[in-house]
Amino acid sequence: MDDYYKILGLEKNVSPEEIKKAYRKLAQIHHPDKGGDPEQFKKINEAYQVLSDPQKRAQYDRFGKNFEQAQGGGFGGGGFSGFEDIFANFQGGGFSGFEDVFSDIFGGGGTARSRHRAGRDISVDVEITLEEAARGAEREISLYKTVKCPKCGGKGAEPGSKLKTCPTCKGKGRVEQKSSAGFFSFSQVVNCPECHGRGELAEKKCSQCGGDGRVKDKVTLKIKIPEGVDNGQIISLSGQGEAGALGTAAGDLYVNIHVLPHRLFGRRGENLYQRKEINFVQAALGDKIEADVLFGKVDLKISPGLESGTVLKLKGKGMPRLHGRGKGDMMVEVKVKTPKNISSKTKKLLEELGKELL
Ligand SMILES: [Zn+2]
């Protein structure tokens, strides 16, 4: 995995402002619309996603090396990896999520089998354009994940085989677990690791899943992205993560939304921003010009005597509010440009104008 700091050309201890500045500069240079390499652009965005979020950055700084080991496949491209699972846990689970992460990275105390838990969460990245964020979008994503075993329906028993009382918990579904830390030892009642709390086990294990109740399969999901969604927001789909062992609860699926930078518009929340240039005759006399908005163009009235840097508001031409009513505004900063490379005719006219203005 590439080092996020290196991708942005930064040292580790830089300020958030410096990260933002470096990202803006690189994103401009590498933007595919401007002939940049889409792969490089993607990497820059990924790096920024992590480093611009204080929580994610702290985790990356702290566990960076472990992230590297945990990472299997690529980060983007709709795949999932341990690395992203970790983030999903942090965002979704609060403190208990942290414990999960910890045991995942460091192996906890027990073996994989004794670590009882429901299915793992999955996190995927989806890139959308600003237009898609405004209108809402749909994406089909394919995941290779554990699903309930179709042969045994998640029970882990070969169809037709009888169930027997679990020998580990003697049918109670719970066992006492003793652990010690220094001088202290304590015990805890936990779900039985053998039967996952059911108290029963199959006499004959399912031949397809080996008794675990789940198999790996490719699953295609249609994801609805709501209008008004912003960069960095996460859509969570409960129960769409990895299946749990023996029919226990499935994990969740987290969809990280990346809104690609727009060619013309910047965005802050529900408002959009752009810059428009006019000449000083238009500024002095007033004019009607065309301004780009998300889906087309609108007329923009320049009042006589407009000062350079004036921000005009196009009401309701911003982004729709997420789960809300109405829309933000489009803010147009009008810059008066000074003519350069003027012809001799223009020069004469300007000189005459100059005398007039004295
Ligand atoms: Zn099975």
Ligand SMILES: [Zn+2]
């Ligand atoms: Zn048991």
